[in-house]
Amino acid sequence: MITNIEKVCRLTIGKLRRQFLLFFKRxxxxxxxxxxxxxxxxxxxxCRLVFRCPFLTSKNLCLVYHSKARPGACAYFxxxxxxxxxxxxxxxxxxxxxxAGEGQERP
Ligand code: SF4
Ligand code: SF4
Structure with a gap:
């Protein structure tokens, strides 16, 4: 069972890892x-990992989806x-x- 602190740490590391990969290992x-x-x-x-993105509307739409303001980490996720x-x-x-190899039964 993962604690909330462990969850926040893991998700934060994930965000940083994606930024690193996109910047240095595109x-x-x-x-x-x-x-x-x-x-x-x-x-x-x-769009809700660690915190809810401020660009996410109440209808779960991205306000910047078609603009250059959309972070690369979103487009590649x-x-x-x-x-x-x-x-x-x-x-x-x-x-x-x-x-590959991990759950082709996914929707
Ligand atoms: S796709 Fe849009 S709403 Fe989702 S995290 Fe990226 S910028 Fe925010
Ligand atoms: S990439 Fe698409 S399906 Fe996957 S968590 Fe984000 S919005 Fe949902």
Whole structure:
């Protein structure tokens, strides 16, 4: 059973890790993304990791989705299975994406 402090620490590290990967290892991220399957079902659960994004409306829409203001980390989420696990840890629900060998039964 993960405590709230452990959850916040893990999700914060995940945010920092994604920023690092996108800034310093963009090519590896692109390669990893190419192995991703599934699709986004627009649950916006990844918009509430650690805190609710201020751009998320009450109808779970992104105010900056089609603008340059949308962070790269959003456009590339999930980069790998750790990000998918972060969604599950955050809210207990599954992301619509998955990576090879880990649960093709996902919606
Ligand atoms: S958690 Fe996954 S399915 Fe939900 S909005 Fe984010 S990327 Fe899409
Ligand atoms: S900027 Fe948009 S896509 Fe990114 S976390 Fe905020 S609401 Fe979600």
């Amino acid at each position: 090519d590896e991220v692109e390669t990893q993304i190419a192995t991703r399957s599934g699709k986004c079902h627009q649950c916006a659960n990844c 999930p980069i790998d299975s750790r990000d998918i696990k972060d969604v599950e840890i955050s809210c207990g629900l599954k992301c619509g994406y998955f990576f």
